[in-house]
Amino acid sequence: MANSDVTVPRAAVGNGDQILHVEHATHRFGDVVALDDVSITARRGEFLTLLGESGSGKTTLLRIVAGLERPTRIARIAIDGEDVSAIPASRRNCTTVFQHYALFPHMSVGQNVEYGLRVRGIDRDQRRKRAEDALALVRLLDKYGRRVHQLSGGERQRVALARALVTQPAILLLDEPLGALDEKLRVDMQVELLDLHEKLGLTFIYVTHSQEEALTMSDRIILMRRGRIVQEGPPTDLFDRPASRFVADFMGVENLLEGTIESVQNGTASVRIGGHVISGAWSGTGLAERGAPACVAVRAERIRLAPRGATVDEPGVNALPCTSGATIYKGKYLDQTLDTDIGPVKARIWDRGVDVTDLEALWWRESECAITSAENGAGAGSGEEADAA
Amino acid sequence: MRTSKHLYFHLSRRNFIKCAAAGTAIVGAPAILKGLTRKAIAQDENTIRLLITGPTLIPGDWSAFERETGFKMEDTVIKDDPGIFLTEILVNDGGDRFDIIAALTGAEQDLIDGEAIKPIETSAVPNWGGIPESITQMPYLQRDLAPEGGYVWGVPLAMNADSFGYLPEKLNEPRPPEEASWSLVYESEKTLGRSSTGDNYIYLWEALAYLKNTGQLEVGDLLDPSPEEAAATADFLIERKQAGQFRNFWKIFDDQVSDMKNGEVDAIRCWEPAVREANKAGGDWVYANATEFYTKWMHACYIPTQVHDRGNLEQVHTALNWILSGSYAAGITPLRGYVTGRPDLAPQYAEENGMGPEVGVAIDEALAKVKFKFAKEDFWFSAVPSNLQEMQAQMDRVLNA
Amino acid sequence: MAATLTANDDVMRRLLPRLPAGVWSLSGFTVVWFGGIVIPLLAIILVSFFQGRGIRINLDPTFLQYERFFSYGGSDLLARSVRIAATITFIELMIAFPFALWLAKGCKNNMVRLLTFTALTVPFFLSPAARVIVWRSVFGINGVVNQALLATGAVDEPVTWLIFSEFAVHFGFLGAFFPTMVWPIFLSISLIDNDFLEASNDLGANRFRTLVHVIFPLALPGVVAGIVFTFIPMLGDTVVAQHMGGNNVLMLSAQVQSLIGVSNFLVAAALAAVVLGIMLAFQVLLWAALKPVGGLNEVFANLRR
Numbered sequence A: 001m002a003n004s005d006v007t008v009p010r011a012a013v014g015n016g017d018q019i020l021h022v023e024h025a026t027h028r029f030g031d032v033v034a035l036d037d038v039s040i041t042a043r044r045g046e047f048l049t050l051l052g053e054s055g056s057g058k059t060t061l062l063r064i065v066a067g068l069e070r071p072t073r074i075a076r077i078a079i080d081g082e083d084v085s086a087i088p089a090s091r092r093n094c095t096t097v098f099q100h101y102a103l104f105p106h107m108s109v110g111q112n113v114e115y116g117l118r119v120r121g122i123d124r125d126q127r128r129k130r131a132e133d134a135l136a137l138v139r140l141l142d143k144y145g146r147r148v149h150q151l152s153g154g155e156r157q158r159v160a161l162a163r164a165l166v167t168q169p170a171i172l173l174l175d176e177p178l179g180a181l182d183e184k185l186r187v188d189m190q191v192e193l194l195d196l197h198e199k200l201g202l203t204f205i206y207v208t209h210s211q212e213e214a215l216t217m218s219d220r221i222i223l224m225r226r227g228r229i230v231q232e233g234p235p236t237d238l239f240d241r242p243a244s245r246f247v248a249d250f251m252g253v254e255n256l257l258e259g260t261i262e263s264v265q266n267g268t269a270s271v272r273i274g275g276h277v278i279s280g281a282w283s284g285t286g287l288a289e290r291g292a293p294a295c296v297a298v299r300a301e302r303i304r305l306a307p308r309g310a311t312v313d314e315p316g317v318n319a320l321p322c323t324s325g326a327t328i329y330k331g332k333y334l335d336q337t338l339d340t341d342i343g344p345v346k347a348r349i350w351d352r353g354v355d356v357t358d359l360e361a362l363w364w365r366e367s368e369c370a371i372t373s374a375e376n377g378a379g380a381g382s383g384e385e386a387d388a389a
Numbered sequence B: 001m002r003t004s005k006h007l008y009f010h011l012s013r014r015n016f017i018k019c020a021a022a023g024t025a026i027v028g029a030p031a032i033l034k035g036l037t038r039k040a041i042a043q044d045e046n047t048i049r050l051l052i053t054g055p056t057l058i059p060g061d062w063s064a065f066e067r068e069t070g071f072k073m074e075d076t077v078i079k080d081d082p083g084i085f086l087t088e089i090l091v092n093d094g095g096d097r098f099d100i101i102a103a104l105t106g107a108e109q110d111l112i113d114g115e116a117i118k119p120i121e122t123s124a125v126p127n128w129g130g131i132p133e134s135i136t137q138m139p140y141l142q143r144d145l146a147p148e149g150g151y152v153w154g155v156p157l158a159m160n161a162d163s164f165g166y167l168p169e170k171l172n173e174p175r176p177p178e179e180a181s182w183s184l185v186y187e188s189e190k191t192l193g194r195s196s197t198g199d200n201y202i203y204l205w206e207a208l209a210y211l212k213n214t215g216q217l218e219v220g221d222l223l224d225p226s227p228e229e230a231a232a233t234a235d236f237l238i239e240r241k242q243a244g245q246f247r248n249f250w251k252i253f254d255d256q257v258s259d260m261k262n263g264e265v266d267a268i269r270c271w272e273p274a275v276r277e278a279n280k281a282g283g284d285w286v287y288a289n290a291t292e293f294y295t296k297w298m299h300a301c302y303i304p305t306q307v308h309d310r311g312n313l314e315q316v317h318t319a320l321n322w323i324l325s326g327s328y329a330a331g332i333t334p335l336r337g338y339v340t341g342r343p344d345l346a347p348q349y350a351e352e353n354g355m356g357p358e359v360g361v362a363i364d365e366a367l368a369k370v371k372f373k374f375a376k377e378d379f380w381f382s383a384v385p386s387n388l389q390e391m392q393a394q395m396d397r398v399l400n401a
Numbered sequence C: 001m002a003a004t005l006t007a008n009d010d011v012m013r014r015l016l017p018r019l020p021a022g023v024w025s026l027s028g029f030t031v032v033w034f035g036g037i038v039i040p041l042l043a044i045i046l047v048s049f050f051q052g053r054g055i056r057i058n059l060d061p062t063f064l065q066y067e068r069f070f071s072y073g074g075s076d077l078l079a080r081s082v083r084i085a086a087t088i089t090f091i092e093l094m095i096a097f098p099f100a101l102w103l104a105k106g107c108k109n110n111m112v113r114l115l116t117f118t119a120l121t122v123p124f125f126l127s128p129a130a131r132v133i134v135w136r137s138v139f140g141i142n143g144v145v146n147q148a149l150l151a152t153g154a155v156d157e158p159v160t161w162l163i164f165s166e167f168a169v170h171f172g173f174l175g176a177f178f179p180t181m182v183w184p185i186f187l188s189i190s191l192i193d194n195d196f197l198e199a200s201n202d203l204g205a206n207r208f209r210t211l212v213h214v215i216f217p218l219a220l221p222g223v224v225a226g227i228v229f230t231f232i233p234m235l236g237d238t239v240v241a242q243h244m245g246g247n248n249v250l251m252l253s254a255q256v257q258s259l260i261g262v263s264n265f266l267v268a269a270a271l272a273a274v275v276l277g278i279m280l281a282f283q284v285l286l287w288a289a290l291k292p293v294g295g296l297n298e299v300f301a302n303l304r305r
Helices: A058-065 A109-117 A124-137 A153-165 A181-201 A211-217 A235-240 A245-250 B013-020 B026-036 B063-071 B080-093 B107-113 B124-130 B139-145 B201-215 B225-243 B253-261 B270-282 B304-311 B312-321 B324-337 B343-352 B358-372 B388-401 C008-017 C026-048 C064-105 C110-125 C129-138 C144-151 C166-176 C178-190 C194-202 C207-235 C240-244 C254-259 C264-293 C295-299
Strands: A020-027 A032-043 A047-052 A077-078 A096-098 A171-175 A203-208 A220-224 A228-233 A255-265 A266-273 A276-280 A293-298 A306-308 A316-323 A324-330 A336-338 A343-350 A360-365 A371-373 B049-050 B072-077 B099-104 B154-164 B165-166 B195-198 B246-250 B267-269 B293-305 C051-053 C056-058
Touching: A020 A058, A032 A047, A032 A181, A032 A203, A032 A220, A047 A058, A047 A211, A058 A077, A058 A096, A058 A171, A058 A203, A096 A153, A096 C194, A109 A124, A109 A153, A124 A153, A124 B267, A153 A181, A153 C194, A181 A211, A203 A211, A203 B246, A211 A235, A220 A245, A228 A235, A235 B312, A245 A255, A245 A293, A245 A371, A255 A276, A255 A324, A266 A293, A266 B099, A276 A293, A276 B063, A276 B225, A306 A343, A324 B026, A336 A360, A360 C144, A360 C295, B026 B049, B049 B312, B063 B072, B063 B312, B063 B324, B080 B107, B099 B312, B124 B343, B139 B154, B139 B293, B154 B312, B165 B270, B195 B201, B201 B225, B201 B293, B201 B388, B225 B388, B246 B253, B253 B267, B253 B270, B253 C129, B270 B324, B293 B304, B293 B312, B304 B312, B312 B324, B343 B358, B343 C110, B388 C064, C064 C166, C064 C178, C064 C207, C064 C254, C064 C264, C129 C144, C129 C166, C166 C178, C166 C240, C194 C295, C207 C264, C207 C295, C240 C254, C254 C264, C264 C295
Parallel strands: A047 A203, A047 A220, A096 A171, A171 A203, A276 A371, B049 B072, B049 B099, B195 B246, B195 B267
Antiparallel strands: A020 A032, A020 A077, A220 A228, A255 A266, A255 A293, A266 A276, A293 A371, A306 A360, A316 A360, A324 A336, A336 A343, B099 B293, B154 B293, B165 B267, C051 C056
């Protein structure tokens, strides 16, 4: 295969099937703390997403794995069993797909893709063959001789992908690669990426700020905020069982109602809000404690409406009397705000025929809402939360 | 009578436009844009604008002039290369912008041919009458300025007999007034690698004078060298240069002074004021009384034709009179060692104005110079010899070698 | 590119019907440039083929002026001038490129960068002669350098070839034209997106390879500009050679000055034509040298995104 000065030799010691270990990484830019004692692992072949808003540290973490950034402090970083803390980016067995592609403008598409092989000293014919294979993989073989500026955004993205893949890295790092594409193209590319992932069996570490993207593509999501991990787990975990108000909010839960825990029982918590008691599955961090602040997170799709006159008295259901508020047309559904005595609640109305003018109450199943820690919750690492909003 | 060197005809804007129809693109754009690029110097009744090619001939300041004539003097210095100077006057209509032109003698015929200057009425310049005979009778003044029938083409500004500077102690050579030889500059073992001379045709000419006076070359008319003589001189200089005689060839006055002050040379063909400057820094330079020859020159003042049209002729005459007065002499002679047109007026002026005895000393030296140095036959040089271009070309050959 | 037509454009269009549309929008500039620069240049070249003295020109075509030029030692002059200019340009490139690279990419401290800019620009507030003359007292026989050498016993006698020699002329040029080489290269390199460098690194290229494969090709426009802005003005320089060389090292443009000084305009024109010829030859050389990387167009086209 490639020159030995580039490939990271396989470790003799078995590491289970963990291909990446990052332990206690801290990074500062001047006074700003970008990463605060973060540790992650990645399993061989998984599609891991680092999710967060800007400033959360996800890109910094990615760059530290790539070797493009040397962390201020780190206990251990190992790729495929070998400690790479002293190894520069050029010799680590991972490649990056950059947000703005970073395709070399003075080289043709083919030359761009060949670049990684060229600097490894691979001879011309071999290079050409492998580059063509990589381009075929992203269905751009016919653009081999074109110049970069002649390609569209989506095509450039695929070339960047091919370029990163041709060197057969152990880990592929993707830094918000779909951010610059329009919506339709983005969705198509997501599917392509998933295909590639399955076909190649490589470990992907993907950075994005879009929770929808993360949900679509990941095997596992690590949600970060201000340099700390706030929740990690498979997509369903973050979607259905957010650990804190922040996570719920980030994952798109429309209705977040804050109150105090009144009672706890077998993983179910009951929260008093105003004059109501609302129950749901406890998904917050740590154990639920009586008297602690908590947040009820219920998605708008789960809200049902009871017209006047109907009674809501099934067991395992939370109900709130309400009146209609604003309606927003969203094409596929109507975004209906309902006013209750503990605040507005959003519901989605899929059926046009539903009459919302005179309602008795709104209700949802206890099993379909989560009770989370209030505010941001404690992070996955150590340390107190000290932030206000 | 002089022969015209025919380098120029008067190519003024007027003439050009006449020629334009028959003309070609050869002088197209430059002349068209010429008018746009001329600097406008404001003309004011009581200001005299002077164009001068010798910066060392300007007195310390013009305050004496302004006091005594009531006019302001604005001087503009231009490089003394004949080409540049003549272009400025004849092609760029220098006369439009200047009231007096002061330059090295020898260019008169070109200026006359180009209708750039008009003769000066000597009766209008009272001090002209009193110029000592020893000066007016210099053959060269007669030749270049051609006083005739109450008119003269130009009025002497200052003159000198140039030789070279050297360090008598270091070279074990006699001090003036004992004579020293030009060989110190050109051929001496004592100054190998530590002598210098100038970089243009004038200094080639001097080398020729040296060769003539040391019998190394037969020369026809030293005042008008032939191309062959120039070539032979160049060969001599090239030989000396390749033997390592010359440290460098200077271009401007400041170069001379810096060579002397920095100790780069022991003997240097230079202008007399340079020796004074160098000694200010504590040197022991003397200006030679040369064995073989002196390079004699005169700067004269001319009146451009345009002055007559402008109507400030009277002011110009007054200015010229001042130049021929004791005031200028007392100002310039002690400062530079040059001889002016009326050195005789200086002592009286000095006394009247309470100037020190150094003026008298300087004047006496100047008069002695006229007597001895100027009396030596060789050589009085003119700014525009017939074979000017060949001579410069030969000098360039020397510099290139 | 839509060209906005004006009355001026219409006139041009009638006179020169076959030029492409883009030219019309530059018509004003083109006319001025043509009239003010190209025509006088052509006039000079034309004039050099005639005879005459001073400004009297006889319209008999001849190569006489060129013969004269070469008989005055012209071929030596040419050879020397081109040799020195080429040598210095080469040395400048070798020094300026790493320096520009450091300044653009290596220097993180803004204060240092600012000071360096200032140091590069401030000398230009002095006249060229003033900048150069200072070296005489440093390199002269009694100058600082010699004093130091004598004091440390490195030499027995003062070194004479530090000034008024080719060494001095080279040295003078080196300092004078350093900024002209650095600036274009610096600009070119700073325009290189850091992303490219990171991508190169990430793909396995060490610093040297990144320099060769990524930085240098993308900096090529600046390098070309630097070479052009250094070599050609150096041919036209009158100050350094005279003051540092003491007329011992004659260069082309000084020769033009001395010819004009004696009204030898025709030979000066011939010399100017020769210099123009050198510059043209230089451009051809440059064009040929860039062919392997796709030609001059390509080099600048690489800036397209």
